Amino acid sequence: MLYSEKVMDHFRNPRNVGQMDDADGIGEVGNAKCGDIMRMYIKVKDNIITDVKFMTFGCGSAIATSSIATEMIKGQPIDKALELTNQAVVEALGGLPTHKIHCSVLAEEAVKAAIKDYYDKHGIAYDKSKYCAGDCPCVLEHDREEVKKKNN
Amino acid sequence: MIYLDNAGTTKVSAEAQKAMMPFFSNIYGNASSLHTAGQIAKEHLEKAREVIAKCINATADEIFFTSGGTESDNWAIKSAMEFARLKGKNHIITSSVEHHAVLHTMQNAEKQGFSVTYLPVDKDGLISLTDLENAITDKTCLVSIMFANNEIGTIMPISKIGKLCHEKGILFHTDAVQAVGHEKIDTKAMNIDMLSMSAHKFHGPKGVGALFVRKGTPVFNFMFGGAQERNRRPGTENVAGIVGMAEALRIATEEMEKNNAYQKQLTDRLFENLGKIPHSKINGSRKHRLANNFNMSFEGIEGESLLLLLNDKGICASSGSACTSGSLDPSHVLLAIGLPHEVAHGSLRLTTSKYTTEKEIDAVIKAVPKVVETLRKMSPVWDELEKGERKHVI
Numbered sequence: 001m002l003y004s005e006k007v008m009d010h011f012r013n014p015r016n017v018g019q020m021d022d023a024d025g026i027g028e029v030g031n032a033k034c035g036d037i038m039r040m041y042i043k044v045k046d047n048i049i050t051d052v053k054f055m056t057f058g059c060g061s062a063i064a065t066s067s068i069a070t071e072m073i074k075g076q077p078i079d080k081a082l083e084l085t086n087q088a089v090v091e092a093l094g095g096l097p098t099h100k101i102h103c104s105v106l107a108e109e110a111v112k113a114a115i116k117d118y119y120d121k122h123g124i125a126y127d128k129s130k131y132c133a134g135d136c137p138c139v140l141e142h143d144r145e146e147v148k149k150k151n152n
Numbered sequence: 153m154i155y156l157d158n159a160g161t162t163k164v165s166a167e168a169q170k171a172m173m174p175f176f177s178n179i180y181g182n183a184s185s186l187h188t189a190g191q192i193a194k195e196h197l198e199k200a201r202e203v204i205a206k207c208i209n210a211t212a213d214e215i216f217f218t219s220g221g222t223e224s225d226n227w228a229i230k231s232a233m234e235f236a237r238l239k240g241k242n243h244i245i246t247s248s249v250e251h252h253a254v255l256h257t258m259q260n261a262e263k264q265g266f267s268v269t270y271l272p273v274d275k276d277g278l279i280s281l282t283d284l285e286n287a288i289t290d291k292t293c294l295v296s297i298m299f300a301n302n303e304i305g306t307i308m309p310i311s312k313i314g315k316l317c318h319e320k321g322i323l324f325h326t327d328a329v330q331a332v333g334h335e336k337i338d339t340k341a342m343n344i345d346m347l348s349m350s351a352h353k354f355h356g357p358k359g360v361g362a363l364f365v366r367k368g369t370p371v372f373n374f375m376f377g378g379a380q381e382r383n384r385r386p387g388t389e390n391v392a393g394i395v396g397m398a399e400a401l402r403i404a405t406e407e408m409e410k411n412n413a414y415q416k417q418l419t420d421r422l423f424e425n426l427g428k429i430p431h432s433k434i435n436g437s438r439k440h441r442l443a444n445n446f447n448m449s450f451e452g453i454e455g456e457s458l459l460l461l462l463n464d465k466g467i468c469a470s471s472g473s474a475c476t477s478g479s480l481d482p483s484h485v486l487l488a489i490g491l492p493h494e495v496a497h498g499s500l501r502l503t504t505s506k507y508t509t510e511k512e513i514d515a516v517i518k519a520v521p522k523v524v525e526t527l528r529k530m531s532p533v534w535d536e537l538e539k540g541e542r543k544h545v546i
Contacts, residue, residue, distance in 0.1 A: 011460060017530050032494035032533050035454050035474045035482065039532040057531040059456035059473070 003060060004094035010064035015071050020053040025121065027113025030106055036062045038110040040070070044118055049073050049081055054110070061093075061100040065107035068092050073111055078118075084111055154467045154512045158353075158444060159302050159330060159503035164396065165355040171399035172357065175392035183389045184380060193391045200398035207405040208347065209338040210364050216371070216381045217394055220361035221329035222253040224348030227363055227374040227385075228325040229257045229296060232346075233266060234372035235323070236293030243291040245269045247279050247308075248488040250298050253348075254327050255484070258296075267291075276437035277306030277489050285316060294323045299331035299347075303472055303485040303501060304436030305445025307335060314343030323369065329353055329361075333404030334412070334442055345369045351393065355505070356400035360393030411506040412443040418504050418513050422446045425517040429524055431537070433546040435486060435499060446502040447472075449486075449495045451546050452534030453527040458500055461523040467516055470501040492545050494533065 003011070020026075020041035030037035036058035043051035052070040056063045069089055073081040086104035090096050096104060116131045118124075155163070175196070181189030183197045201212045218224045229244070236242060246258050248270045258268045269287045271279045279297060288295075295317050300307045310326060317324035325346035328337060332347075333354030339347060346369065350361040365371050377386025404411070423434060423446060431451040450458070455471030462469050472483030474497060481487065482496035491499075502516065528534040536542035 008460075011457070012464065014530065019535070028532060032497075033492075035493075035497040037532050039535075055530050055532040055535060057452065057533040058454050060460045062454075063457055063530070 002097060003064070004096075006068075006092075006094040007061060007064040007096065010067040010093065011060045014054075014056075014063055014067040016052050016054060016074065017067065018053050019055065020051065023053075023114075025114045025116075025118025027110050027115070027117050029109040029113050030058070030062075032057065035059065036103065036106055038062065038066050038106050040066070040110040040114040042073075042114045042118060044078065047078050049076055049078060058103070058106075059100070061096055061103040062106065064093060065089050065096075065103045066110060069107040069111055078115055081111055082115060084108055154515060156502040156504060156508065156512075156516065157468045157470050158505040158508075159305075159501065160470060161352045161358065162355045162505055163507060164352075164357050165400055165403065167403055168356050168396040168400040172392045172396040175395055179391070183391055184378065193389075196395055197389055197391050200394045203398040203402050204362060205364075207337075207401050208332065208349075208364060209340050211367065213382070214339075214364050214367055216363045216365060216385050217389060218361045218363055218385060219359055219390075220352070221251070221327065221348050221350035223374075224350070224361050224363040225251070225253040225296075225325075225327050226257050228346040228348060228365075229254065229261065229294065230374055231370070231372040232294035232296075232323050232325065233261055233264070235370045236266075239293065241291045241293035243267050243269070243289055244294045244296065245271060245284065245287050245292060246296045247271045247273060247298065249273050249277055249301055249303075249306075249485045250296070251302055251327055251329065254296055254298070271297075273306075273488050275489050276440065277301055277304050277485065278437065278440060279308060279313075281309065281312055281316065284313065288320055288322065292320075292322050294325060296325040296327065299326045299328035299337070300335060300442050301436070301485060302330050303483055304447045304489065305330070305442035305503075306436050307331070307440045307442065309440075310344070311342045317345075318343040330442060333401050334408070334444070336408070339364055339366065351397035351400060354400050354404040356397040357393045360390050360397050362397070407506065414506065415504045415508070416443040418508055418510070419444060419446045419502075421513055422502060422516065423448070426520050429521050431544055431546055433491075433495065435489065435491065444504040446504075447499060449491065449499045449546060450524045450528075451495060451498060451544060452531045452537055453498045453524060455482075455497055455499055457527055458498070458523060461526065462519060465515075465519045465523070467519060470503070472499040472501065473497040495546055 023041035024044045025042045028039040039055045041053040052074045054066040056066045086108045089104040119126045181193040183194040201215050205212045323345045327348045329350045332349040345366045347364040352358040433449045435447040455473030472486045474482045486496035
């Protein structure tokens with residue numbers, strides 16, 4: 001099989017899937033042209049991510065990476081959620097095929113984009129250079145560079 | 153399991169299996185050997201050649217056995233290139249919707265200094281004969297246009313293309329991998345100079361195919377070795393596979409009309425019922441189409457996840473999404489017929505065979521709308537479409 005059991009489980013039974021009407025932050029990354037879009041909603045209380053929801057347009061691994069990422073950051077302090085890396089997502093899923101690694105990067109970016117949106121909406125200062133603005137012309141290309149850097 | 157990926161490959165028919173069996177046990181001689189064991193194998197090999205030739209109105213000496221469609225396509229194009237070099241020509245015309253076996257061979261030809269024209273196609277996937285005629289120059293050595301498309305099933309105007317090439321004195325090759333055993337082929341009436349076929353697309357075994365080369369057409373060796381295939385294609389013949397291919401093609405040709413009528417009715421039902429899914433679109437022509445091909449796009453969803461969920465329901469299907477093509481872009485065929493990227497990502501191909509049952513089609517008609525709905529529910533693209541933040545394109 002192309003995917004591990006864990007990936008298939010998260011794909012078949014995505015956790016925290018759906019919309020959130022009263023989100024404190026919403027992040028959307030990806031590009032429909034490339035075939036992947038992830039939208040992540042977070043609810044924040046006392047600097048803790050109390051609830052997460054996601055919606056994803058994309059392949060099996062795009063859905064699975066967003067699903068597991070929501071589990072990994074739910075209940076975590078924002079600082080901790082910001083530490084979530086794409087490698088951690090890949091490991092938690094028991095691995096991804098090489099050409100699907102970009103999905104894990106997308107999940108990491110979606111979390112960051114949601115937190116950035118929360119900061120923006122609540123007037124909290126942050127280092128802008130550390131965040132993908134979510135407007136990359138094609139996330140896949142953007143991610144290739146990122147993945148390369150991280151793997152080196 | 154409901155197998156609807158017959159454009160990918162087909163089940164080997166019981167008849168073809170039966171025909172092949174003796175060649176794994178009793179008749180195992182090398183067809184090039186002088187002894188009885190070899191000569192018996194040779195007899196069967198030549199009988200198979202005759203059967204195959206007859207199915208496409210060719211003669212036995214115009215059939216060269218190969219390992220399949222990809223080798224046949226490579227050989228035909230590379231052979232034409234050799235001939236072109238001798239004649240001082242360097243231009244090839246093909247279409248933008250060819251199989252990669254042709255497209256990548258063309259890209260290789262470009263690297264070797266040939267210029268290649270990739271004819272565009274209309275929304276149905278058809279090339280224009282005027283475009284073809286206008287593309288021909290005095291340097292053109294080959295026109296290679298597929299008989300029927302593997303993704304959207306579009307059948308090209310092969311007779312007209314053949315006639316035009318014949319009048320202009322240009323070699324005409326057609327990748328007929330999807331058409332042999334499915335559509336009537338007459339190499340003489342259609343003015344075809346070279347034609348590629350592959351056994352596993354018509355219930356024969358994998359790893360065997362043929363290249364038809366019209367008598368008088370120059371053939372250059374693609375590989376070097378023994379004297380097999382009249383010195384043109386070395387390597388010990390796969391007699392079992394060849395006999396299986398002949399038996400499969402004989403039956404496919406005999407049953408063609410009946411099988412096509414049956415499968416057309418199955419795919420018509422798929423189009424009619426799955427076409428009811430809102431914001432869906434038929435990809436390709438309804439008129440010039442292989443009877444067993446269904447291809448539609450569903451807006452707001454991505455093909456790989458669609459395939460995985462269908463697979464969970466026991467349905468084997470195919471898609472033109474980037475994720476299934478293993479590249480960044482979705483299918484070049486779907487883009488060539490003018491589909492926006494995001495619509496091409498959401499495509500579903502179902503290809504039937506004579507073994508597909510009405511009951512299986514019923515199950516698919518039930519399953520697909522549910523799966524599409526599940527995926528749309530979690531799709532941010534669909535959400536934006538529904539809220540009017542993004543415009544529907546289909």
